[in-house]
Amino acid sequence: MVVDLTKMKTGESGVVARLEGGRGFLARLQNLGIRPGKKITKVSGHFWRGPVTVQVGGTNAAIGFGMASRVMVEIEER
Numbered sequence: 001m002v003v004d005l006t007k008m009k010t011g012e013s014g015v016v017a018r019l020e021g022g023r024g025f026l027a028r029l030q031n032l033g034i035r036p037g038k039k040i041t042k043v044s045g046h047f048w049r050g051p052v053t054v055q056v057g058g059t060n061a062a063i064g065f066g067m068a069s070r071v072m073v074e075i076e077e078r
Contacts, residue, residue: 001075005042005052005068013041014075021070029071032061040073 002017016036019026033056034040043053043060045068052068054061063071 001077002072003075005040005054005063005071005073006045006065008042008045008073008075010042010044012075013039014073016040017072017074019071021067025067025070029063029067032063033057033059034061034063034071040071 008014016034016038018036019029019034021029029035034054038056041055043055045052046065049065051062051064054063054068
């Protein structure tokens with residue numbers, strides 16, 4: 001099942017399926033290590049559209065709600 005980062009539960013993991021955005025968006029996320037094929041785990045998120053913290057590799061990164069909603073992740077069935 002493919003969902004965006006904002007829909008994932010805290011502690012849930014998956015593989016980045018695709019990034020939906022322009023060149024600047026893709027470059028910023030790739031600099032954080034978020035790219036298709038990489039394993040990603042949601043560390044935390046806020047109820048009212050706040051930043052989403054994820055772990056990719058050994059690094060934690062916080063990205064805004066809007067950016068997180070455009071990162072599509074393939075997760076195992078819940």
